[in-house]
Amino acid sequence: MTGPGVSDAMAIDAAVERLLVTAGREAVWPATPDLRTSVLARIEAPEAPDLRPGVLTRIDGAPPRRGPAMRALRPLAIAAILVILVAGLAAGLGFSLPGLDLGRTAQTPAATTSPLDLGSPIPVADALAVDRPRVLLPAALPPPDDAYDLGVDDRRIVSLAWTAAPGDPVLDGTDTFLTLMAVPGTTEEPLISKSAGPNVRIEPIDVNGDPGWWITGAPHEIMVLRPDGDIGVLRAAVVGDTLVFSRGGTLYRLESALGKEATLEIARSLR
Amino acid sequence: MADEPSGGSSAPAPDAPVPDRVADPSETALVERARHGDATAFGELVTMHQAAAFRVAYVLTASTAEAEDAAQEAFVKAYLALDRFRAGAPFRPWLLTIVGNEARNRLRARGRREGLADRALAAIRGGATRATTDGSPRPAAAADSPELEVLVGETQAEVRAALRDLGDDERRVVACRYLLGLSESETCAALGIPAGTAKSRLHRGLRRMRESLEAAGVTLEAAP
Numbered sequence: 151m152t153g154p155g156v157s158d159a160m161a162i163d164a165a166v167e168r169l170l171v172t173a174g175r176e177a178v179w180p181a182t183p184d185l186r187t188s189v190l191a192r193i194e195a196p197e198a199p200d201l202r203p204g205v206l207t208r209i210d211g212a213p214p215r216r217g218p219a220m221r222a223l224r225p226l227a228i229a230a231i232l233v234i235l236v237a238g239l240a241a242g243l244g245f246s247l248p249g250l251d252l253g254r255t256a257q258t259p260a261a262t263t264s265p266l267d268l269g270s271p272i273p274v275a276d277a278l279a280v281d282r283p284r285v286l287l288p289a290a291l292p293p294p295d296d297a298y299d300l301g302v303d304d305r306r307i308v309s310l311a312w313t314a315a316p317g318d319p320v321l322d323g324t325d326t327f328l329t330l331m332a333v334p335g336t337t338e339e340p341l342i343s344k345s346a347g348p349n350v351r352i353e354p355i356d357v358n359g360d361p362g363w364w365i366t367g368a369p370h371e372i373m374v375l376r377p378d379g380d381i382g383v384l385r386a387a388v389v390g391d392t393l394v395f396s397r398g399g400t401l402y403r404l405e406s407a408l409g410k411e412a413t414l415e416i417a418r419s420l421r
Numbered sequence: 422m423a424d425e426p427s428g429g430s431s432a433p434a435p436d437a438p439v440p441d442r443v444a445d446p447s448e449t450a451l452v453e454r455a456r457h458g459d460a461t462a463f464g465e466l467v468t469m470h471q472a473a474a475f476r477v478a479y480v481l482t483a484s485t486a487e488a489e490d491a492a493q494e495a496f497v498k499a500y501l502a503l504d505r506f507r508a509g510a511p512f513r514p515w516l517l518t519i520v521g522n523e524a525r526n527r528l529r530a531r532g533r534r535e536g537l538a539d540r541a542l543a544a545i546r547g548g549a550t551r552a553t554t555d556g557s558p559r560p561a562a563a564a565d566s567p568e569l570e571v572l573v574g575e576t577q578a579e580v581r582a583a584l585r586d587l588g589d590d591e592r593r594v595v596a597c598r599y600l601l602g603l604s605e606s607e608t609c610a611a612l613g614i615p616a617g618t619a620k621s622r623l624h625r626g627l628r629r630m631r632e633s634l635e636a637a638g639v640t641l642e643a644a645p
Contacts, residue, residue, distance in 0.1 A: 163631045165641035166583075170599035170630075173580040177571040177600050180485045185471040189496040190464050251617035255625075256588055343621035373621045383624040 245352055245363060249335030249401030250394055251343040252352070252363065255371075265323040266372060266387035266405070268309040268331070269300030277308050283332035283400040285310070290419035291328070300384070301377025307341060308332045319407035322390060327407045328416065335401040342401065343383075344392075345371040353410075355393065357417045362395025364410050393417055448512055456503045463503075467496050470513055473601065474520045477611045480596055481524035482531075483567045491527050495520040517603070518610040525613065568596035583633040591626035594619055 245252040277297035278285055285308050287293070294310035301307050314320045314327040321327065333341050346352055349368035354361070370392070374385040393404045393413050402420065406413040448469070454462035474495060478488035499506075499519050506515055566589070572581045584592055597608040609619050634641060 163627055163641065166627050166631045166634065167599070169580050169634070169641075170595065173572055173577055174600040174602060176574070176577060178573050179472075179476055179571050180479060180488075182472045182475045183489045183492075185475065185489070185493055185496060186464050186467040188493050189467050189500070190460055192493075192497050193463065193500050194460050251615060251621065253618065255590075340615070340617040343617045345621065345625070371625075373624060375617050375620050383620055386624065 245346075246340065247335065247361065247363070247394060247396040247401055248399070249333045249340050249342060249396065250403075251340040252365075252394070253343075253345060255345040255347055257347060264387055265321060266329075266374075266389055267385045268298035268311070268329065269307065270298060272297050272299050274310070277310060280306065280308050280332075282306070283308060283334045284398065285332045286397075286402070286420035288330070288416045288419045289421050290416050294330070295326075300374065301341075304334055305341065305377040306334070307374070307377055314407070321405060321407050328413075329403075329405045331403040331405075333401040333403065335396055335399050341375050341377050342403065343373045343375055344394075345373075347371075355395065355414060357393075357395045357397070357414070357420075360395050360397045362393060362417075364391075364393050364414070366391045366410065445511075449509055452503065452506065452512055453508070455500065456506070463500050466512060470516055471496075473513060473603070474516060476601055477517055477520050477597070477603075478524040479567050480593060480601070481521065481611075482528055487527050487531070488524070491524040492520055495523040498523070514604070514607045514610045517607050518613070521611040521613050566592065568592055568600060571600065579634060579637065579639050580630075582637060583630040586633045587626050587629055591622045591629065594622040595626040595630070598623060 245254075274294055274297040277294075277299065278287065280299075282304055283306065287310075291312060295313040296311040298309045298311070299306055300309075309329055309331045311324075311326045311330075312328045313325055318327055321329070331342075344365070346365060347368060347370065350365060350370045351367035353364045353366070355364045356362070369388045369390055372387055372389050372392075373383045376382050376384045378384075389405055391406055391409070391413070393406065393410075395402055395417060397420075402417070404413055404417055406416070408416070448466070451462045451465050455466060471492065474492040475488055478491040478495070479485060482488050482491060495516065499516050502519075506512070569581050569584055572584070584595065587595065593612055594608060594614075597603045597611055598605075603611060605616060605619060609616050612619065614622075631641065
């Protein structure tokens with residue numbers, strides 16, 4: 151599953167960086183205006199005596215008084231705030247899931263036959279013994295043929311792969327029909343980033359009550375952000391149909407050559 | 422860039438994207454004094470960071486006048502919100518968050534104004550409007566973007582051409598990291614995007630630039 155040259159494509163091109171750094175040095179920006187004078191004039195203006203740090207507190211320092219009407223409305227206000235918070239979280243997450251940054255891009259990724267480099271091969275038994283991310287096995291399939299890992303400690307990504315029988319559909323550039331990736335899932339720092347071009351469809355799916363997306367229609371781009379904690383992209387590839395969903399703090403990613411229904415059935419059988 | 426005096430037009434960028442900054446003790450002391458109402462101390466902070474604030478606002482608004490207004494408003498808002506600033510943290514990423522928000526708000530407002538004006542013109546003339554449906558400003562043509570305008574001269578032509586091939590989102594991340602010399606967290610703060618999004622846009626941007634440069638026949642020498 152590890153394709154030659156895939157890692158090469160992940161390296162940031164130092165020559166391009168050098169050109170950009172030189173360009174930055176030689177850039178001619180518009181002159182910076184004297185903001186100090188204008189800002190100080192505003193915060194020191196005598197007609198604005200309340201412009202000081204913490205201005206939102208009352209000037210007399212007394213706690214705000216609440217009338218009976220305000221006290222009665224308080225539970226409603228709290229409920230409204232909760233609704234807004236939940237709606238805001240959903241809006242903020244967009245397509246994304248814990249562990250995954252999934253967004254739209256106007257550009258279609260360049261075609262490639264290099265599969266995603268899943269990391270270093272490890273014994274399947276070792277993969278199944280990992281606690282975080284929690285690796286689940288699909289009851290609908292026989293045991294996996296290969297296992298891989300990437301990253302360390304609580305930033306470890308574990309993948310399983312199933313080899314196709316002769317004549318069965320396979321993922322581009324591989325001899326497998328399914329890979330299952332388990333990724334530590336947090337909203338603060340996704341380890342997986344996906345970019346979907348204009349011809350990619352992203353359909354919401356439900357995996358036994360857990361939310362997810364079925365990404366299909368055209369290949370999309372996946373990047374594994376460095377799970378060792380360093381800044382940057384470790385691996386990238388253009389991949390096909392993929393199902394992603396989140397369960398119990400783990401993001402599961404199934405790249406499949408089997409179509410939506412069969413892949414969803416496999417996901418629902420994860421134990 | 423942060424220490425560049427007012428009025429400068431060409432400023433050095435770091436040799437490579439800078440790592441995330443740690444709080445400077447002298448800066449922390451200034452923040453503490455400003456938090457207790459010392460306007461002079463806050464003035465020092467403005468001097469230290471006005472170039473970065475103005476340029477980030479300029480990249481986002483593509484207008485020097487709007488950038489000046491946005492940066493000034495952001496400094497005033499930062500002063501008023503100093504009670505909410507985490508003591509000991511670096512000041513610039515926090516400030517750039519406010520600058521980015523202010524610049525984006527102004528851009529949206531400008532889009533709504535232009536949309537309104539377009540619809541009014543269309544109603545008068547009976548023509549089609551130019552505005553977007555959500556009230557956001559029309560995307561500027563890449564040739565007009567501020568990141569490209571600051572790259573002048575023959576030696577910059579290749580980089581300018583490769584930057585022009587990028588989408589707006591990718592170009593802004595590349596500009597923040599390399600042309601403005603911001604750290605990763607400062608880039609995220611200024612653009613209002615998560616770290617993962619910034620990383621993937623930067624990666625895509627650099628890769629596309631490399632492809633454009635190679636297609637243009639530019640020889641990219643390997644790193645020494």
